[in-house]
Amino acid sequence: MNIFRLFGDLSHLAAIAILLLKIWKTRSCAGVSGKTQLLFAVCFITRYIDLFLHFVSLYNTEKVMKLIYISASVFTCYLIFFKFKATYDGNHDSMRAEFLIVPAAGLACLINTKFDAIEILWTFSIYLEAVAILPQLFLISKTGEAETITSHYLFAQGSYRALYILNWIYRYHYESHVDTIAIVAGVVQTILYCDFFYLYITKVVKGQKIVLPA
């Protein structure tokens, strides 16, 4: 474990917590893409499927973190699609998730480390995570704005994989560890946040709200 991966995971936990708090406190999921949250839940379930296959005692933090990610993302989907369904902005959350799931699944079958079920599920989860934020960014471009709290969520969510890139550089240099598929997907994922990062740094940090040119 290195500092980059530690802060990456903390940033990821923060993102999940910020979103949960926003929905729970405001009792509304306006401005939140339910599709992105569904895709993240699918990512966690397919990536941590080993939790279900052979139950390992929860003594180590990694297992606990995996369970937190899965339960928090499923609970977030429950809040969006059931509890606060009335506030779900279905009209603007209109990016076709199939256009992300099918290519990710196809690519996972073509480009993977080992052609076996668990490995393909892991690869699918990595590819899907890289593009899972697109419905959320699409929704913001449709509504033309993002609530400040949602911007903080996106910043934390984007920073998590950006920090992982630093972690991979660190591990390559000191442990000569390379996981090419995760690195390539992680770079793509972080690039998708670039224009948001620019808006966040130039606007939200100064207390302004992100309003996209309609």
Next chain:
Amino acid sequence: YGCDAVHDEL
């Protein structure tokens, strides 16, 4: 046993 968890990250 079995699972040589190559991917040791979350």
